[in-house]
Amino acid sequence: MIGLEGKGLSSPPNNWAGVYDIANPSIMYAESKIGIAAILILYYAKNNYFCICMQYDELIEDIFRRHPSVQNAGFTSSSYKAGLKAMESFDTILGHPWKNFPCIHVAGTNGKGSVSSMLAVNIAAEKGGPIGLYTSPHLLDFRERIKIISDEGELHYEMIPKEDVMSFLSKYAKEICDLSFFEITTGMALWWFNKIGVKAAIIEVGLGGRLDSTNIISPVLSVISSIGLDHCAMLGSTRGEIAREKAGIFKPNKAALIWGKDPETMGVFIQQAEKIGCRLYFADELCNTIPHIEIDLHGDYQLPNIRTVLGALTILRIPFNPNAISRTSHISGLRGRWEIISTNPTIICDIGHNPQALEYNFKQLSNYHKKTHIVYGVMKDKDLNSIATKMPSDADYYLCAAETERALPVDELYIKLHQLRPDLKLHPCLADYDETSVKRALRLAKANSSADDIIYVGGSNFVVAEVLSNVRK
Template sequence: MTYQEAVNWMFNQFPVYQNQGKSAYKEDLSNTIQLANYLKNPEDKFKSIHVGGTNGKGSTSHMIASILQEAGYKVGLYTSPHLKSFTERIKINGEEIPQTNVLEFVNSHKVFFEEHQLSFFEMTVGMAFDYFAKEQVDIAVIEVGLGGRLDSTNIITPEVSVITNIGLDHVQILGNTLEKIAGEKAGIIKSNVPVVIGEKQLDIEHVFLEKANELDSKITFASDVVREVYDTDLLGSYQRHNVKTAICAVQNLKGFKVNSDVIEKGLLNVKTNTKLRGRWEILNHSPKVICDTAHNKEGLTYVMEQLKKEKYDNLHIVLGVVSDKNLEEILPLFPKEATYYFSKPDLPRGLSAEILKKESKKFELLGNEYESVLCAYDEAVKVSSSGDLVFVGGSTFTVAEIL
């Protein structure tokens, strides 16, 4: 196989959540444990930080990795989903895993994958852990894929567990209340491993306190203890929450030398160090074009608040979402005084532009539908004057198509 054939095989062979949704979610970790044993348990050969939560876990993971890079460590970073290339998911000091390594891993273990019917995500986690172990990273920052308790990454015993916040997302899998979702996210808390909770949410803090107490884990709420918040090159105003969480996480990390100067530099150089994209990213200045991957109520609330602070003559919004989103929850967040360009992200879970337009009309969000995200984006830019603003969002996958 070529590299692209290997990646296509992984996507097509077995369930992958970003394509299929709930049917791809596994109910236990037995497959991942079996794969780890077969690979001679690479997850035991490097230190790690485990990052979960509903919103901000990707940005927080990149911030932590950037700080540790600035401190001079060799840092692995595992995140999902990717925006443009599969190799974005697995990085060391900001450099993506070489395509040759991906191809070699798939070719070497394809028979085992087929025999045990491993999912795309299980294979990818195995690949990341195997790569970090072989490259002898000093530490790896591992982002949870979905949930926590049953996520394939949850076979590690990290130095610190991090949970950014809790919101109503993936409710058909994780539960339809904040308490149920918090219980799933709390599944990454390990015995005697310090846990950092990014935001104290009064109605669910007891879930984390009880779990931490049960496992004798020191628990810290970042929003309570971090007083000095440094600037970051990630521009979204919502990043201030993630900055606090990242600072608190590295402060709870034992055996690594990280001072305040290193923290400050790391936060100022996240995009340079880790190559993170799609978070309140400015793509053009005339007209101004901004994209953001926020896709649920909590994330979009912050993004729409920031959008209100922008100055522009006319606002154009390129919108595309996936079909399992609660539209009645997210559409009211969007401004009515904008022209909308409705489109379908190019994946099986993408919601049709026709349905999105119809549902949006109920909330007085008006515009036309387009056959693709790119067509919608091209039209929005074409009709905009230099003083206008074009915002692209609604889904990670919508943003990915215009980057």
């Protein structure tokens, strides 16, 4: 740290908030190459505390800029750092906070966010809270990643407070210098869960499993939801290869649960479990029937997820709580899973984006037997060839590009889909000065819909997030 005088500054910048009129404070200016821009600190020796004066929004914006996330930047050298060495070192600095509460580790291609949220809600209902819940990606606020399910009053979720985010980033400013965004948020989640004294935590894998930053924990149970083809460049080109990466979260002498027996992946899981001495279970063996409950996560694809949750609860010897599970979205704040945001016409938002997930979704849409309008955008790295074969021919498609560099431009999306599926009714929706591509696509879909029609918004987390953001505004 050096004094303001050393920076040629005689007073704090005008845009810094929280500067108090205290006589003779020792004002210092923190500066480093870390992922937090220069932080103004007021230090009061008499009271022995300091105040972070950077506004929260500025701080978070700078974190995203200096530590780009995979969600925003894709798999670049700065956003994705495979391997556990850096995370293990950071965990040591934090004092291994996860050792102070039991963890459940959840991996998978599709459904892991839903499974994690259902587990957190059910365990809080049966055992009491708070229960930690770490998931990704986020849609509207990065703090969605780090929550607790509280049982104070009615079951409800609470995101990590902004004050605790700022406290963590300032306390470990030097240590997070060379970490990825996901390593930082993983450390933050485990630190906060320990700080508030959670009874247990559900930790969702970010990508894969074996080399994921979350794989520093030793959980009481590892859970793997369904396996599909996604992020193939990083994880493998077959579901068997991808399963091998997911099985990397198995731990010796601990239990592991697989969503179901799949001929292409089952042998991989059995082999890994035998290799390390892991007790392996399959949900479809533990639970022959799935309880019929109405759940506010409306997608048909939730049925195998519910069975997976029931299997996990069976292993943990925790009762299944249908009342809590039925309100998972409401209690946990999980969004973008067949979320109905409007009626007349019905507008459904779903973040499913790989071929397996979209096949489920398009099939469910066809079961409505109603005129369907699909607002669709996709990232550049997705397997459009496989996705195109799943797209229903009787829908109208409003093609868009979310506000991110990762998005496939509308004109390219139109050309590719037209070549792959010349039978589809495609409407390219380019951005202009007045509205984004996504906003325009939704507006045109609404304009061409009757009250009884269905509008489906999907193909990308970013497309869904943009629509949800506009609804909130």
